[in-house]
Every structure is written in structure tokens, then in C-alpha cells.
Amino acid sequence: MDWELPVIALRTQVVLPRTLENVDVGRPKSKRALEEAQAGDNRVLLVVQREPRVDDPASADLYDVGTLCVVKQVIRLPDDTLQVLVEGRERARIDAYLPGATLRAQVTTIKEPPSARTASEVGAIVDQVKSVFGEYAQQNKNLRLDSFHLENLKSLKEPGPLADVVTKYATWESGDKQAVLEEADPATRLELVLGYLSRDLERFDTEKQISARVKQQMDANQREYYLREQLKAIQRELGSDDASEAEELKQKVEEKDLPEAAKERALKEIERLEKMAGGSPEATVVRTYLDVLLDLPWSEIDDETLDIAHTEKILDEDHHALEEPKERILEFLAVRQLTKDREGADYKSPILCLVGPPGVGKTSLGKSIARSMSRSFVRMSLGGVRDEAEIRGHRRTYIGSLPGRIIQGMKTAGKINPVFLLDEVDKMTADFRGDPSSALLEVLDPEQNDTFADHYLEIPYDLSKVMFITTANTLSTIPRPLLDRMEVIHIPGYTLDEKMAIARRYRVPRQLADHGLEERATIGDDAVRKIVTEYTREAGVRTMDRLIAKTARKLAKAFLDEAWDGEHTVDAERVRTLLGVPPYRDEATDKQPQIGLAHGLAWTSVGGVTLDIEVVSVPGKGKVTLTGQLGEVMKESAQAAIAYLRKHASDYGLPADFHETRDLHVHVLEGATPKDGPSAGIAIATAVVSALTGRPIRGDVAMTGEITLRGRVLGIGGVKEKLLAAHQAGISRVLLPEANEANLEDVPAEILAELEVTIVKDFGQVLEVMLAVADEGTFEPPPVTVDARATRPPGVPPA
Incomplete structure (x- = not known):
């Protein structure tokens, strides 16, 4: 008989004729098929997937034979x-699948053919299956079948129903059950079931033999x-174990x-250990604990160097610049030197947090601080740590427990003041x-860490x-209570x-020495400059x-290859040959006035970067499209x-x-990189004005600042990093909010000598500078009507 039925795909559950089954339906397509069946005569076709892990199976992922069922x-x-x-x-065979949102199929029911076996042959197979299944039910611990259903099963006399019911209760793989479902002949189907049962009984016997050998x-x-x-007891009675393990531990x-x-x-x-059997697991746990306790430094201390001149010399030898962290270490040593002879003086070590882009020397600075003070150095990486037990340790009740990484680090240092x-x-x-950051709260609190509690x-x-020193690329992901304990x-x-x-x-001499070229080659300043300016765009020096x-x-x-004589010098031209095409060449066209293109500045965890913002205006109905992976704050700024x-x-x-007749598309370049923050507000506004009026924007000027609904330009963060990025990108002038004028004191003088900084406090002043007038490839900015202090000429430091 032919049917058009909705189809529900099952991952592993095979439903057989003459059985009642509970089926869980959760996938949207399966739910629609069930609703369609309920809207009709409650008939539905259940089919098993060939691969259970497929979440949205197509027709090719399903077996051809399923079971026609009625929803009860x-x-x-x-959930x-x-x-x-x-x-x-x-049983039903799928002839064809029908198009539509719901899985439907044209199916034909499969009738059981008359058996070619004699009645006595069929009866013998039926009896054998019942006997074997009884033994199978006793040995299979995973089989859930009470005595009532077992007796009901044994009362079946026809081979077809018996095969289907036995298959329902058996704990076989879905492939085995599907093979039983696809077999139409009742006697052959029952023989197939008998084969599967016999196979499992042999496996049960093998498992019993293995268990017996293991027990033996x-x-x-x-x-x-x-x-x-x-x-051991006899040896102790004879006095051959005088130097016992416990005595050795007590001596230690x-x-x-x-x-x-x-x-x-x-x-x-140690007393507990004496009462334990030597080879017991508990004794091993106690020995490990005692080893940790005795290996830890409790009073051992490094004789630190308090000579400020010596410390300053070593810090300058290892690192160029980095004046602020160096100054903080020297201040600490000065206080220690003044208070070292005072009775009861206990000056707490500072807890510093070095924050900056990758490659600026945060980690290596920690090593230099330890070397300059003649202290031991321990480094612990917290990247990816997500288990509090890594900081505080595991309790000894757990198998394989260990102290936390803080205690392990102290054990490695061997001193109490690393x-x-x-x-x-x-x-x-x-x-x-x-939360491991919560565990660090006690570690980094000078008022609490003298009684640090490790679980182990x-x-x-x-x-x-x-002296704890932490490093980070950004402060935004550090919890506030933890950040409050550190000096940033x-x-x-x-x-x-x-x-x-x-x-x-540092770098050139070390690399030449590492490669055996210290007396054979040198890399000139022009070559290094070319590497830095045309082959890197980074705040640090790692690349x-x-x-x-x-x-x-x-x-x-x-x-x-060439075996040259004497010392070979690498110049800028040779760098191009050795390193290939520079990826960051200065494009002159980017500095020309363009309509709808503004240069903004951003501050990220890897330092400052330039941010190109494009705006196009097309006829429309006032729709504004924002693209470039912008965060919510940046979208609101636009x-x-x-x-x-x-x-x-x-x-x-x-x-x-224009808000009714023009559509605007605002795009921030490098669309694969997420961006957020309000500091691009004036750059976006400038690009919009340019796109709507057709007036070009100066290409040699970058800007940063948040814009308000009243046109005020608000202050932003990362001034030094942004100006460094502008200088590196070849920008000659930067517009900076009035609120950030004081931050110019942090900018190196050599940067201010080559970069003109204009102070602005409202958007009108921004446009007076940024909207240029093109004239045969050059441009002159319109006059700026701002007060005298608004523009700082190159080379003039802040007042």
C-alpha cells in the first residue's frame, strides 16, 4: 500500500513493528513533521540516520527502510x-522524497512473504531463540526487562513478532537493529536475531574469563x-631498620x-606516617606533603643589593628608556636603604603592574629588576588559567593533589624574597x-599575604x-578589586x-653574535631604519x-656562498634584497586631500594605530549603514x-x-579587526560633512576626540600611543581635544619636534583645519580662527 507521510529522522533509536516506544523529538524539522502528522491521521514514518552526529540530515543520510507508526x-x-x-x-520502504520545508516521502509498506520453511523448522528456531534470550537476559547487566515482559515475550509463537520484540529489548547497535528491520521474511529475520544473541553470549563468556584472571x-x-x-616486621624485631625513615624526617x-x-x-x-603501612597510598601522600613542606623556603633569604647606583647601571644596561618603572624601583631601594637599620621597620615591597603593548620589554624588565637587586627570579604565566586551584592548590583529599603554582614558584626560588x-x-x-583572579586578591594584598593559605x-x-610584578596588555579585562591592589x-x-x-x-650585536657574524658583518643605521619604518608596524620591538x-x-x-673578505656592511638597499618587498611603504596618495576619507587615531592593547574612516553619500531615504566590525560605543558615537x-x-x-534624501555608508577600514570606543567621533563627523558637501579632507592630518550632541570635543585616552602611531604613519599634524593638552608632557620631545599638534574644543575648529581646498595636487588649509595657544608649532614643548 502506498502512503505520503511526514518523516521523522532518529539518530540511533530503531522503532520496530508491533512495539510501543517513547521517542524524543527536539529538532525543528522533526517537530514540523510531528505537527503535520497530528493535523492528519497521526501516521508518521520513523527512519534512522546512517550517521548519528549529523544535526540536519538530508535524504541521503537516512536508511531506505523505516517503520510506519501511529502517534499515541x-x-x-x-526543555x-x-x-x-x-x-x-x-515496515515501509521509501520510494521518493517530496519537496517542501517538512521532510515528507512517498512510501510503500512491506508485506511479510510466506515462509519457505516447514512449521517444525520454524518452531525449532522459535524455541531456540526463547532459550538463548533467557540466558542473554541473565548475563546482560544493561538489559532492563522485568519478569512480566519476559514471560510475555516467551508466550509469542510466531517468528515475526518474536524477532521484533526481542530486537526491541536487546542492547544492540542501531546498525544491527536496522538489519532486523529491513529483513521481511519472518524466519530469516529470527535466524538473524539468533545470530546476534549467540555473538553477545560469546562476548559475555570472554569478559567473564578476563575478570577471573584479573581477580586471580x-x-x-x-x-x-x-x-x-x-x-619488614621481622627485620624491625631483629634491629636491622634502626635508621628508619621517620627518624630521618624528624632530623630534617x-x-x-x-x-x-x-x-x-x-x-x-611524621607520627601518622609511622603508624601506616609503608606501601600504602596514604603513606605516599604524607611523604609527598612532607617533601613539599621541607623543600619550601621558610627563612632563607637573598642578601639584596641596596646600592642605587649599581641597580640603576644594571637596569640601563638591560633596557633602553622605560624611565618610569626604573624610577619606581630606585625609589623602593632608597626607602629600604634609609629604613634598614631602624628597629621594627617592615617596609612592604611594591606590587607593580606593567601595562603596555606586546614586545616593549615588560617580562624582561622583571628579570632585570631581580638581577639588579641580586634577588632570585620566578616567572609564572597566567595566560589561560581558569582554575582557582592552580593558584591556591588542591586539597589533599584529592588523588594526585599538588600545591598551587604560587607555592611551587616559591619552592623553585628557594628564597623568601624573590x-x-x-x-x-x-x-x-x-x-x-x-575564579583565579579572586584567589590572587590575597596574594597581592600586602596586608594579607603574610598569612597566605594554600589549600594543599x-x-x-x-x-x-x-616583590610581585604583574604584566598585562590592557587593564580592561582585569577585575577592579584585583587592579586596586596593584600600582599601575x-x-x-x-x-x-x-x-x-x-x-x-642590543638587538643587532646579539643577533650577529648568535649567527657567528660578529666579525664578518654589520648592519648599518640606514638598514635598521628601513626595517623599522617599512617592515614593521608595532609599538614594541619583537618583530x-x-x-x-x-x-x-x-x-x-x-x-x-660568497666567502667575502673583511667586514660586510648591510645598507638599506641590501635589506630590500634580503627581506623582499616592504609591506608598509609610505603611500603618498594617502596624504592627498580626498572626499569622505578621514584619518582617525585609536588606542589598542598592542599600542596606537591610525584608523581610516570612509563615508559615501548616495540618493536614498536617510538610511545610515555602519560597517567595519564596529562595537556598540563606536556605533553610538557615529x-x-x-x-x-x-x-x-x-x-x-x-x-x-539630507537625513531624508541621502543614504550614508560609514566604513572603518580593516573590516576584519573589531573596533570600539568613542574617540573616532570627530573623524566620523568630518568625513560625513565632506561626503555631503563634496569638499576634500586634508590627508596629512589625523584627529582624535569624542563629539557630543552640542558639538563639543571631549578628551580621550592613550594620547602618547596615538601620537606615536601618527608620527610612524607619516602624519604631519594631529588635532587633539583641549582636555588632553596636559598629556602632551608625556610625549617625547623628538616626536613633538616633528609633529604639529592643534588643540580643539568644538567641532567648528575641527572643520576649519580639516576641509582643504585642492589646487593642482597641493592644498592650503582655510584660516583657523582659534586662540593663540590652540596650535603648538613643531618643537615647542607644552607650557
Whole structure:
């Protein structure tokens, strides 16, 4: 008989004729098929998937034979899944799938052919299946079948129903059950079921044999353990174990200068160990604990150097610039030197947080601080740490428990006053195992860390003499309570002159020495300048170092190929040959006036960057499209800029009805990079005015500042980093909010000498500078009617 039926795909559950089954329906397509069946005569075809992991199966993912079922009951569960009670009626073969949103198919029911077997043959197979299934039910621990259903099954006499019901209860894979479903002949189907049952019984017997062998081996191990313990007892009676393990541990405890609480705990654990069997797991746990307790430094201390001149010399040897963190360390040493002889003086070590882009020397500065003060150095990376137990340790009740990484770091240092660097503190995350940043609150609090509680150690440990230094790329992801415990020192990116000095003093000599070229080659200043300006765009020097190393490798190969005499000098032209096409060449066309293109400035975790903002205006109905992976704050900034321009359209020569007759598309370049923040407000507004009026924007000027609905330009962050980025990009002039004028004191003098900074306080002043007049490839800005202090000429420092 032919039917057109909705189809529900099942992942692994095979429903057979003559059975009642509960089926869970959760996928949208399956729910639609169920609703269609309920709207009709409740008939539906259930088909199993060939691959259970496919979430949205197509017709090719389903078997060709399924079961025609009738829906009896539908219950909606709390998670919106439907539990459906179905009755299997007949086998059915899918002839064709019908088009539509719901999975539907043209199916033909499969009739059971008359058996070619004799009645006695069929009866023998039926009896054998019943007998074998009874044994199968006894041995299969996963089979859930009560005595009532088992007796009901044994009362079946026809091969077809017996095969289907046995298959329903058997714990077979869906492929085996599907094979039973596809077999139309009842006797053949029953023989197939008998084969599967016999296969499983053989597997059960094999498992029994393996279990018996394992038990026998365990009994032998227990006997050996018992005999060994007897041997130890005999040896103790004979006096051959005088120098016992417990006595050795007690001697170590007495020799170690432990605090009273630690000493008392150690002796108590040794007493426990004496009462335990030597090879027991508990004894191993106690030994491990005692090893940790005795290996930790409790009173051992480094004799630190308090000579300020010596410390300053080492810091300057290792790092160029970085004046603020160096000054903070020298201040700490000055206080220590003045208070070292004062009775009862206990000056707390500072807890510094070095924040800056990658590659500016935060981690290596920590090593230099330790070397300059003659202290031990320990580094602990927090990137990706998400388990509180990594900081505080695991309780000893857990198998394989260990102390936290703070205690392990102190054990590695061997002293109670190391420089302890917590690297990438902004990369920690929290999950169901706890919040590691909360565990750090006690570690980084000078008022609490003298009694730090590690879960494994279970006794207070003094961290007050440790100098903790943390590093981060950004403060935005550090929890506020944790940030409040640290003294933040910003390390901005390096200027071109600073990068040149670092290359000359550190990177070039080291790389040439590492590659065996210290007396065979040198890299000139012009070559380093070309590497820095045309091959890198970074706040730090990590990429520069890699490129210098790449240059040295190629020189080493060239030396072996060419075998030149004397010292070979690499100039800018040779860099182009060795490193290939520069990826960051200065494009002159970008500095020309263009309509709808404004240069903004942004501050990211990797330093300052230039931000090109494009706006196009086309006829439309006032729709505004924002693209470039913009964050919510940046989108709101754009909306505020456009709202301000609507209010003051006549002041800037804009069409009064532009918000009704023109569509605007605002795009921030480098669309693959997420962007957010309000500081691009004036740049967006300027680009919109340019696009609507057709007036070009100066290409040699960049700007940064938040715009308000009244046209005021508000202050922003990261002034130094943004000006460094503008200078590196070849920008000659930057517009800066009036609120940020004081921040110019942090900008290096060599940058201000080559970069003109104009102070603005409202949007009208921005347009007076930015809207240029094109004239044969050059432009002159319109006159600026602002007060005398609004523009700082190149080279003039702030007042």
C-alpha cells in the first residue's frame, strides 16, 4: 500500500513493528513533521540516520527502510523537547522524497512473504531463540526487562513478532537493529536475531574469563604485599631498620628553621606516617606533603643589593628608556636603604603592574629588576588559567593533589624574597572551577599575604617579602578589586629613535653574535631604519628583532656562498634584497586631500594605530549603514555625530533634508579587526560633512576626540600611543581635544619636534583645519580662527 507521510529522522533509536516506544523529538524539522502528522491521521514514518552526529540530515543520510507508526501521545518537556509515544505498525520502504520545508516521502509498506520453511523448522528456531534470550537476559547487566515482559515475550509463537520484540529489548547497535528491520521474511529475520544473541553470549563468556584472571592476579598481589609486610616486621624485631625513615624526617625537621606552626604540622604528619603501612597510598601522600613542606623556603633569604647606583647601571644596561618603572624601583631601594637599620621597620615591597603593548620589554624588565637587586627570579604565566586551584592548590583529599603554582614558584626560588613575575594577568578567565583572579586578591594584598593559605599546605605561608610584578596588555579585562591592589605603570610603545637605539645597543650585536657574524658583518643605521619604518608596524620591538635575525640568517648563508673578505656592511638597499618587498611603504596618495576619507587615531592593547574612516553619500531615504566590525560605543558615537550635523546642517553648508534624501555608508577600514570606543567621533563627523558637501579632507592630518550632541570635543585616552602611531604613519599634524593638552608632557620631545599638534574644543575648529581646498595636487588649509595657544608649532614643548 502506498502512503505520503511526514518523516521523522532518529539518530540511533530503531522503532520496530508491533512495539510501543517513547521517542524524543527536539529538532525543528522533526517537530514540523510531528505537527503535520497530528493535523492528519497521526501516521508518521520513523527512519534512522546512517550517521548519528549529523544535526540536519538530508535524504541521503537516512536508511531506505523505516517503520510506519501511529502517534499515541505527545508530552512537552521543560526543555521544549517533545516526548512522543508511538506504536509501530508496519515496515515501509521509501520510494521518493517530496519537496517542501517538512521532510515528507512517498512510501510503500512491506508485506511479510510466506515462509519457505516447514512449521517444525520454524518452531525449532522459535524455541531456540526463547532459550538463548533467557540466558542473554541473565548475563546482560544493561538489559532492563522485568519478569512480566519476559514471560510475555516467551508466550509469542510466531517468528515475526518474536524477532521484533526481542530486537526491541536487546542492547544492540542501531546498525544491527536496522538489519532486523529491513529483513521481511519472518524466519530469516529470527535466524538473524539468533545470530546476534549467540555473538553477545560469546562476548559475555570472554569478559567473564578476563575478570577471573584479573581477580586471580589481584589475589596474588595481595598475598605478596602481606608477605613483604611480615618481612619488614621481622627485620624491625631483629634491629636491622634502626635508621628508619621517620627518624630521618624528624632530623630534617629539626635542622630546618621552620615556623612553629609548620614544625608542629610536620611532626604530626611524621607520627601518622609511622603508624601506616609503608606501601600504602596514604603513606605516599604524607611523604609527598612532607617533601613539599621541607623543600619550601621558610627563612632563607637573598642578601639584596641596596646600592642605587649599581641597580640603576644594571637596569640601563638591560633596557633602553622605560624611565618610569626604573624610577619606581630606585625609589623602593632608597626607602629600604634609609629604613634598614631602624628597629621594627617592615617596609612592604611594591606590587607593580606593567601595562603596555606586546614586545616593549615588560617580562624582561622583571628579570632585570631581580638581577639588579641580586634577588632570585620566578616567572609564572597566567595566560589561560581558569582554575582557582592552580593558584591556591588542591586539597589533599584529592588523588594526585599538588600545591598551587604560587607555592611551587616559591619552592623553585628557594628564597623568601624573590622577584615573582605574574605574566599576562589580563588573560585569566573564570569557569565552573572558580575564579583565579579572586584567589590572587590575597596574594597581592600586602596586608594579607603574610598569612597566605594554600589549600594543599593547610598552614599559613608568608609572602610579604616577595616583590610581585604583574604584566598585562590592557587593564580592561582585569577585575577592579584585583587592579586596586596593584600600582599601575604604563609602558608605551617606543619612538623611532628609541627603536634605533635599542637595535644598535642590543638587538643587532646579539643577533650577529648568535649567527657567528660578529666579525664578518654589520648592519648599518640606514638598514635598521628601513626595517623599522617599512617592515614593521608595532609599538614594541619583537618583530624588529625577528627581522634582524632573518637578515642575519640570510647573511650567514651568503657568507658561506660568497666567502667575502673583511667586514660586510648591510645598507638599506641590501635589506630590500634580503627581506623582499616592504609591506608598509609610505603611500603618498594617502596624504592627498580626498572626499569622505578621514584619518582617525585609536588606542589598542598592542599600542596606537591610525584608523581610516570612509563615508559615501548616495540618493536614498536617510538610511545610515555602519560597517567595519564596529562595537556598540563606536556605533553610538557615529549616531551622535550625525545627530549633531542634522541640527547644524545650515552652519556647515549641508542640505537641510539630507537625513531624508541621502543614504550614508560609514566604513572603518580593516573590516576584519573589531573596533570600539568613542574617540573616532570627530573623524566620523568630518568625513560625513565632506561626503555631503563634496569638499576634500586634508590627508596629512589625523584627529582624535569624542563629539557630543552640542558639538563639543571631549578628551580621550592613550594620547602618547596615538601620537606615536601618527608620527610612524607619516602624519604631519594631529588635532587633539583641549582636555588632553596636559598629556602632551608625556610625549617625547623628538616626536613633538616633528609633529604639529592643534588643540580643539568644538567641532567648528575641527572643520576649519580639516576641509582643504585642492589646487593642482597641493592644498592650503582655510584660516583657523582659534586662540593663540590652540596650535603648538613643531618643537615647542607644552607650557
